[in-house]
Amino acid sequence: MKDRIKVILVDDHAVVRAGFRMLLSTEADIDVIAEAERGEAACQLYLEQQPDVMVLDLSMPGIGGLESIRRICNRDSNAKILVFSVHNEMVYVDRAMNAGAKGYITKNSAPDILVTAIQKIAGGEIYIEHGLTKNMPLQNSETDYQTIVDTLSPREFDVFLLLAKGLTAHKIADELCLGYKTVANYGTQIRSKLKVSTVAELAHIAMVLGMMKN
Known part of the structure; x- marks a missing residue:
């Protein structure tokens, strides 16, 4: 049970x-x-x-x-x-x-x-x-997030999904067998490419693109 x-x-x-x-x-x-x-x-x-x-x-x-x-x-x-x-x-x-x-x-x-x-x-x-994410004011609402996500490297994509799921950089480092600083750098690059700054925004993008269930 x-x-x-x-x-x-x-x-x-x-x-x-x-x-x-x-x-x-x-x-x-x-x-x-x-x-x-x-x-x-x-x-x-x-x-x-x-x-x-x-x-x-x-x-x-x-x-x-x-x-x-x-x-x-x-x-x-x-x-x-x-x-x-x-x-x-x-x-x-x-x-x-x-x-x-x-x-x-x-x-x-x-x-x-x-x-x-x-x-x-x-x-x-x-x-x-x-209902909260539906009207979420992303900084660049006109951005084609699918196109940007498609340009992420395989490792960046892995980190993007795990960040969107709420995992910390330390947890992601353990899961992907990477150094903490490497994961932190990936996170910075991903947020910069998507022009967002928060975990909630990353989660929203992942949900909108059908990568996470709400």
Whole structure:
């Protein structure tokens, strides 16, 4: 039997956490193991419980969601954090993904989106709610991304896909048996060619080109 996905819920509203817990309790492969209402407690709980996925709100008292993501990811580069927020502006998505989150959905999304996002992220994928990426303001929207991707070397293409999936440069270096600096240089070249600067933008391009499922 496949192991259940261990989830920690972080939101400063108890009624919201209760709703999340009730929804997820109907899923055979998901187990809510703990809850927190502030970022400080979330950081401590993460270290103690080692969840497969942490579902976290951005707007909380104390250090808040973004700083919580940074602190957790600084301690564990493999941390899988899904942001579940009322904010649907891309500036929040970019900041959350750059802080280390592996996914972003809004609280207006359909209930099954939360379940899908948790399952995808637990499986090592990145997940950004489709409605958010659909209108994502890329710096050069007229750019023919397929043409640029086609010019990437085989190694650059490998690195592009792994970056789009949310892997860190260190993880990519291990997976491709390359040096960290080599991977970092590839990443810089890829972002320069595609004229983007964030992981969310790379993920969006990969999704638009049909290289990743949303």
